[in-house]
Amino acid sequence: MSLRKGSKVWAEDRDLAWVAAEVVDFVGDQVQVATSSGNKVVTLPVKLFSRDEDADHGGVDDMTKLTYLNEPGVLDNLERRYTLNEIYTYTGSILIAVNPFTRLPHLYNAHMMEQYKGAPFGELSPHVFAVADASYRAMMKEARSQSILVSGESGAGKTETTKLIMQYLTFVGGRAAGDDRTVEQQVLESNPLLEAFGNARTVRNDNSSRFGKFVEIQFDAIGKISGAAIRTYLLERSRVVQITDGERNYHCFYQLCASGGDAEKYKLGHPSHFHYLNQSKTYELDGVNSAEEYMKTIRAMDIVGISHGEQEAIFCILAGILHLGNIDFSPGQEHDSSVIKDQKSSFHMEMAANLFM
Numbered sequence: 585m586s587l588r589k590g591s592k593v594w595a596e597d598r599d600l601a602w603v604a605a606e607v608v609d610f611v612g613d614q615v616q617v618a619t620s621s622g623n624k625v626v627t628l629p630v631k632l633f634s635r636d637e638d639a640d641h642g643g644v645d646d647m648t649k650l651t652y653l654n655e656p657g658v659l660d661n662l663e664r665r666y667t668l669n670e671i672y673t674y675t676g677s678i679l680i681a682v683n684p685f686t687r688l689p690h691l692y693n694a695h696m697m698e699q700y701k702g703a704p705f706g707e708l709s710p711h712v713f714a715v716a717d718a719s720y721r722a723m724m725k726e727a728r729s730q731s732i733l734v735s736g737e738s739g740a741g742k743t744e745t746t747k748l749i750m751q752y753l754t755f756v757g758g759r760a761a762g763d764d765r766t767v768e769q770q771v772l773e774s775n776p777l778l779e780a781f782g783n784a785r786t787v788r789n790d791n792s793s794r795f796g797k798f799v800e801i802q803f804d805a806i807g808k809i810s811g812a813a814i815r816t817y818l819l820e821r822s823r824v825v826q827i828t829d830g831e832r833n834y835h836c837f838y839q840l841c842a843s844g845g846d847a848e849k850y851k852l853g854h855p856s857h858f859h860y861l862n863q864s865k866t867y868e869l870d871g872v873n874s875a876e877e878y879m880k881t882i883r884a885m886d887i888v889g890i891s892h893g894e895q896e897a898i899f900c901i902l903a904g905i906l907h908l909g910n911i912d913f914s915p916g917q918e919h920d921s922s923v924i925k926d927q928k929s930s931f932h933m934e935m936a937a938n939l940f941m
């Protein structure tokens with residue numbers, strides 16, 4: 585990059601990451617810049633990046649249209665768009681989504697899905713439906729499987745984005761609604777189910793997926809959904825027995841504790857009574873009712889075809905785990921031996937043993 589007095593640049597900033605600046609002088613092999621925040625900074629030329637002073641106020645919808653494709657330019661463009669609630673931006677065929685942390689229902693309704701259906705990629709505003717549609721069309725045209733990779737740091741919005749992609753694909757590949765247990769309904773209901781058993785509150789995300797997943801949706805020759813398979817990877821198992829303050833165990837445990845009759849049946853109560861849940865004092869999630877979530881989990885199990893017998897077996901295991909966590913031991917008479925500590929521990933041991941039978 586060739587610099588001269590008056591060159592518009594981006595300079596590093598400890599608080600803002602990057603700040604707009606202008607070259608005012610040269611000091612030996614260093615450059616002095618005046619930043620938009622009113623500071624004068626002396627730095628090496630390699631630490632400065634060209635800045636487009638005439639950048640569109642609202643940003644550009646594809647990063648490839650930026651005059652200078654550098655990190656500060658990209659971040660500035662995303663910020664300009666985000667301020668206007670434009671959370672999606674392309675970089676060629678890649679879609680960048682910035683988490684809005686607020687519901688934007690107008691972006692995802694049936695009307696929007698209809699709009700993106702069959703529209704050439706890039707013709708409409710950047711959108712996750714456009715990516716899903718492009719892969720659906722490519723599959724139909726080339727008769728070959730397509731993959732969509734969703735990546736980002738924790739809390740970036742991968743789970744929500746994946747659900748939107750699945751929603752769109754079931755929209756374009758669904759059949760006229762019949763009963764509740766169509767393949768597309770089963771595909772969609774797999775989400776609340778996986779989230780109940782594999783998602784938990786972390787310090788970064790109230791609904792953090794603690795596993796990876798590969799979702800496969802199969803289509804027939806005319807583009808209708810014919811089947812689906814979901815493979816999960818690397819569930820964070822240690823969370824079942826150990827959680828840090830501010831975080832939670834898997835949602836399913838709190839749901840079962842709030843289930844009313846079922847909780848009584850398994851001799852459960854408030855999460856604060858169970859060691860595997862009370863290591864953290866966070867029991868509730870903002871805007872989430874565990875009893876209602878329990879009903880949703882049961883409904884999802886029904887729809888994906890988990891029998892009532894299997895459901896009961898699953899809940900017995902969950903309750904058994906909670907009881908198991910409440911068993912305490914104390915040193916026994918013999919060297920290196922242990923005995924059940926007290927009546928309470930005996931009760932939980934008996935419960936766990938019965939539930940695991």
Ligand SMILES: Nc1ncnc2c1ncn2[C@@H]1O[C@H](COP(=O)(O)OP(=O)(O)OP(=O)(O)O)[C@@H](O)[C@H]1O
Binds near residue numbers: 688741743790794
């Ligand atoms: N498109 C969106 N519209 C509205 N809210 C969103 C959107 N994407 C993400 N969010 C919000 O951000 C939260 C975190 O998103 P999400 O769980 O999808 O992140 P993630 O990348 O899957 O995180 P993790 O890796 O921890 O599982 C969601 O619970 C939701 O509140």
